[in-house]
Amino acid sequence: MLSKKSLVVFDLDGTLFNTLGDLAVAVNYALRHFGLPEHSEEQVRSFIGNGSMKLIERSMGEAALSENIARAGVTVEKVHKVYSDFYWEHCTERTRPVPGIVEFLNRSKVRVALLTNKPLRPTEKILEHFGLRNRFEFVLCGDTAPERKPSPAGLQKIIEMAHVSREDTVMVGDDQPDLLAARDAGTDCVTLLCGFGKPVNLLSLEPDNVVLSYAELCQLLRRIV
Secondary structure, eight states, rough: OOOOOSSSEOOOEEEEEOOOHHHHHHEEEEEEETTTOOOOOOHHHHSSSHHHHHHHHHHHGGGOOOHHHHHOOOHHHHHHHHHHHHHHHHHTSSOEOOTTTHHHHHHOHHHHHEOOOOOHHHHHHHHHTOOOOOGOOOEEETTTTOOOOOHHHHHHHHHHHHHHOOOEEEESSSSSSHOOOOOOOHHHEEEEESSSHHHHHHTTTOSEEEEESSHHHHHHHHHHO
C-alpha cells in the first residue's frame, strides 16, 4: 500500500499524453524522406522508449546497419534530424491528454514534476498547447536532465530541487526506464500497463504498484496525495 506523497513525478509519452499519432507520422515522414520502409502506428508504438534517437534507430531496423544505406550517406543521425524538425512542427496535431489526467492536475494541489526522455522543445510545446506548463514545478527532459532514464539521475535531481525526501516522492510511468529510474533512486513507482510499454516486459520487473487503466491511475493518485 502506497503512503501519502508530497511530490508526483510523471513521465510524458504514454503516461500523461497519447502522443502516438504525431510520433508515427513524424517517423514515417523521415523514413519516407530517405526512401526507407514505413511502419504502422502499432509498429511505431513498439519502438518507443529510451528517447527519440532510439525510436529512429529501431524504426530503421536493419536498414541502419545496411552497407547500401551507409554508402548513400544515410545515418541514424540524419534521419533523426529530419524526424525532429518535422515532429517539432506537428507535435500537437494528434496528441491528446490521457483520460482524466488534466482534471486531476487542475483539481489537485499536490506538487508535480515531469521527467521525460523527450527533448525539451516538443515537451514544452505540448505542455503549453494544453495549458499545463505552469502546473509543473520542475520539467527535466532528455536533453536537459543529467542523464536519460533509466538512469536515476534526473529523478534524484528533481527530488533535490524540490527539497523533499525520496520517501515523499512517487514516479508515475508506463515503461521500463521509469520503473528502473525510480527503483535506483529509492522512490516508489506507479507502473501503467495501458501506456506504451510492453506489459510482459514491465511485469518481468515485478513492479510493486501496477494500474491497468488511466481511470485506476487517477483513483490511486487521489488516495495518495
